[in-house]
Amino acid sequence: MKALIDIAENWFQRQGWKPFPFQKKTWKAFLQGKHGLLNAATGSGKTYALWIPIVLNYTRENPEYKVNKTKGIKAIWITPLRALSVEIQQAAQRFADDLETGLTVGIRTGDTSQSERARQKRNMPDLLITTPESLMLLLASKGYEKMFTTLTAVVVDEWHELLGSKRGVQLELGLSRLKAICPKLRIWGISATIGNLEQAQDVLLGKDDSFRANSVLIRSSKKNKIVVRSIIPKKMENFPWRGHLGLHLLDAVIPIIKKSKTTLIYTNTRGQCEIWFQKILEKYPEFAGEIAMHHGSIAKDTRLWVEQAIRNESLSAVVATSSLDLGVDFAPVETIIQIGGPKGIAKFVQRAGRSNHRPDEASVIYFLPTHALELIEASALKRAVKHEIMEDRIPYLLAFDVLIQYLVTLAVSDGFYPKKIYSEIKQTFCFQDITEEQWRWCLNFITIGSQSLQAYDEYKRVEVKPNGLFKVESRRTAMMHRLSIGTIVSDTMLTVKFVGGGFIGTIEEWFIGKLKPGDTFVFAGRTLELVRLRQMVAQVRRSVKKSANIVSFMGGRMTLSSQMSEILREELQSEAEHKKKTPELKALSSLFERQEMESIVPGEHEFLIETFKTREGHHSLFYPFEGRYVHEAMSSLIAYRLSLLHPITFSIAYNDYGFELLSDQPLDIQQLIDNNLFSSEYLFDDLQKSLNATELARRKFRDIAVISGLVFQGYPNRIVKTKHLQSNSQLLFDVFRDYEPENLLYLQSFRETFEHQLEEGRLRIALNRIMKQEIIWKKCKKPTPFSFPIITDRLREKLSSEKLKDRISRMKLQLEK
Structure with missing residues (x-):
């Protein structure tokens, strides 16, 4: 092994570099046959940390490599983004060429041309750089087991980005299959720092004891200042x-x-x-x-x-x-x-x-x-x-929609035997607790379409052969499935092209749907005029007119992470106690002084509630500083519990710092305190009633229906419109609610709504914290600096941006008096 590592060190020397200790540790661990997770920062040389031992291992296993290169794929490099690094390819190719190995490096993603894919199919590159979706498409091709017989390594780059998402689950399932068919396989992940690194390694390697026992977690001591x-x-x-x-x-x-x-x-x-x-x-x-x-x-x-x-x-x-x-x-x-x-x-x-x-x-x-x-x-x-405070990435458990898609993928290629695949998926982190009953339900779902859909042939996608093989025989079903592989469900995207044919980019359907021919908008840095909308293509021409329409996209409002909200509260507490004066907090001194004039800056053991009256009505503001998702749920919960005490209607607004309940009658905060309305008891039941959880779950079900293949998104250039997708999935949701309430996908939509959208776990922790704090109720004469962003956010829903600016300017003038 020393001779191999000397080859790498000499190569580094010729480049004028010196290998980092974490690179040498990784080379050694890989060459010893270990699996592992490498924790290293962006730009620290992690490509060479893993590609070099893959090449060295190949030269060791094939001593005559210079004269007799073995065919077939040796390693797969999985990365979460299609904007794939040309540099990974170039760096990998450079080392392989300098050692005269004859090894080739190729890229296969959604952007790869059909001709290139066909060429790869005939002669796979030795290192394939790809995405989780493209790996699944390879598993959906006939004879994939033969294709992967020479595979010795899988490297998952940026694992922290995939962990905690359904793409991560998709990859867990793909790896479970590769482990079973590639006896020499080594699995490695590369992750930037996250709070739960050990768990990240667990999820990547799965519950297979032989993999876990022979694994290592390597942390780079090289810290980016x-x-x-x-x-x-x-x-x-x-x-x-x-x-x-x-x-x-x-x-x-x-x-x-x-x-x-x-x-x-x-x-x-x-x-x-x-x-x-x-x-x-x-x-x-x-x-x-x-x-x-x-x-x-x-x-x-x-x-x-x-x-x-x-x-x-x-x-x-x-x-x-x-x-x-x-x-x-x-x-x-x-x-x-x-x-x-x-x-x-x-x-x-x-x-x-x-x-x-x-x-x-x-x-x-x-x-x-x-x-x-x-x-x-x-x-x-x-x-x-x-x-060095970092967020945890919480892994998904029992994502049945992804499992169903995976089973159909295997059935589309060479088919599968349930007993064999069940033992494989039980070894994944996501499905370690799946029961035999749930497994049988999934098999029934792909073969007969679940209990309430048995009468419809379109849901019978997989046939069971006399020998017990589960296989898709319909070419149409196979084609529709291949077009639907993936777990990223977004709104329908329209292509934007010049009338003359030049491609500019893609825009979400909901934005273009608001425009009429002749309207102008700004996109990709150009002012464009919409000429016509034809077959999911927005045809445009350049315009010299000024436009107020700047393309906006869904998903524009993110929420504070739990670690971020915690340190934000700590910063505020240090301000409240005048212990710490960072340049940023010093710059805000006049704002804090103004806040103190009308109210307070809450300290560590204080929870602030402000009330005041304006022409709009009676405002009650609460400041948990927990992020907009938690505030969305908490505001509805408190409003619901207050309405049980006496009839009252609220208008609700929230941002990352707090939420507002606006009503036409004053709110008695003392009553709220006396009745323990911040209690986490009966949280699940009250949340379901307060938020119309069925409606939220119905929206979540659209994504689940698409991923599981219940709803087809359409063929290229004939995409199904978002509103039709929504209505198709809603129809199925209602069928399951009325006739099959134990349907696993229906139940999953509620579970995901509470766990991921409403962050029920974080909400519970926040409520328990508030119950231990002293509640400070400030009866203010007018809006405070903390309340102002929440109030103006609510106005945004009603007013155009110009009117909003004027309105806010007037409000600020009045408040500054």
Whole structure:
């Protein structure tokens, strides 16, 4: 083994590099035949940590490799993003070529052409870089077992991004099959830091004792030093509101761009990305040709051009979304600017790691608040980075929709024997507790369509052969299934093309549905006029008119992670007790003073409730600082429990910091305290009644129905519209509710609603914390700085952006008096 490691070290020396200890540890562990998880930061050389031992192992197993190269796939490199790193491919190919191994590296994703796929099918590359979805498509092809006989390694890159998602479950199932058919298989994951690393390794390797006993967790001691610099406005708002997307600080960003070779400006949403790009060019036209935009809806060719331009430093700045978080490696970007709170520590650290991949140099990230209170988030993030606080990623359990899709995938290829597959899936983390009864239900579901759908042939997708083999024989069923493989369910996307035919990108159906021919909108940095909508294609032409319509996308509002909300509360407590004065908290001193004039800044053992009256009615504001999802559930819960005491109707608003109950009569907070309305007792029952849980579960069921194959999303260029998908899935939901309430997919929709959407676990913890705190009820004369963003968010639903700005300006003037 020493001779092999010497080969790697000599190669590093020829490049003028020195291997890091974590790389050498990984080489050694892999060559010893171990499985494992490598914990290393972005840009720290993790590609070479695992690709090098894969190549070295190949040369050891095939001593005549220079004259007699063995055919077939040797390793699979799985990455979560399609914006796949050309650099992973280039780095891997470079080492293989320098050692004269003759090994080839190929990419297979949704962007790979049909001709390239066909070529790969005839002669698979030695290393295949792919996504979880493309791996499943390979398992759905005839003779896949033969294809994988030469496979010796699977590397799952950015495992923390897949863990805690259905794509992660999909991968768990895929790995369970590969383990069974590839006797020499080694499984490795690469993960940036997360709170539950040991559990992450458990989920990746599954419950198979032989894998777990022969595994290792390698942590890189090489820590990226991160410097967080807040862009603090010269004039601070005392009454902040979430509305201007941070554009009031645009002039502060320009000097940062000018003094850096390359700058990445991260926004949280694609809409915000479009607006920032437009506004920089509007105000500083000299940046034309030097600044670009990168997000998932822009055409692939444009994205690849931008990535290459970052590599060769031909752009000064790129405005991007999370499309540049992962999977795209490039030479050191000098500076990162984060616009608005990223809502999570891991995402912030990941983005910071995009700058300065040079050893011993700090990564610099600027934080630009979109409103004043986000400076508290900046102060909290600084502390999280310093103390290395990280979020956990909670794995899914018993995701039956993904299991059903997987079983049909196996039935589409060569078929499967249930006994064999049951023992394999029992070894996965997600399905370790599946019962025989649940397993039989899943088998019935794919063969006869479950109890209430037996009369309909379209749900009988899999046939059972006399020898017990489960197999899909219908070519139509097989084709529809292959088109539906995957667990990412989004709104229907429309293609945007010029009338002359040039492809621009994709836009969600709900946005285009609001426009008429002749309307203009801004997309991919251009002002476009809608000419016509034909067969899911929006045909457009360039326009010189100014447009107020900037493309917005669903999923624009993220919530605070539990660790992020905890350190945010701690920052506020340090302010309440005047113990700590970070530059950010100092900058907010006038806002805090104003808050103290009308109310208080709550301390560690205090829970603040504010009430006041305006022309709109009686406002009651609560500040758990737990993130918008928890507040959505908690506001409905409290409103429901209050209505049981006496009839009262509320209008509800919430943000990441708190929630508001607005009514036409005053609320007696003492009554709320005396009746223990924050108790976590009967939480599940009360939540179901307060939130119309059936309606929420019905919406969640749409995704479950699509993933499990109950509802077909359509053929390419003939996509089923979102509203039709919704109505088809709702019909099935109602059938199960009325005739088959024990249906596992129906029950799963409720479980996911409570566990993932409403974060019932976090809500319970928050309620228990509030019950132990002293409740401070402040009867205020007018809105406070803390209440202002929540009130203005509610107004946003009713007013256009221009009217909203005027209204808020008037309100601020009155409050400042």
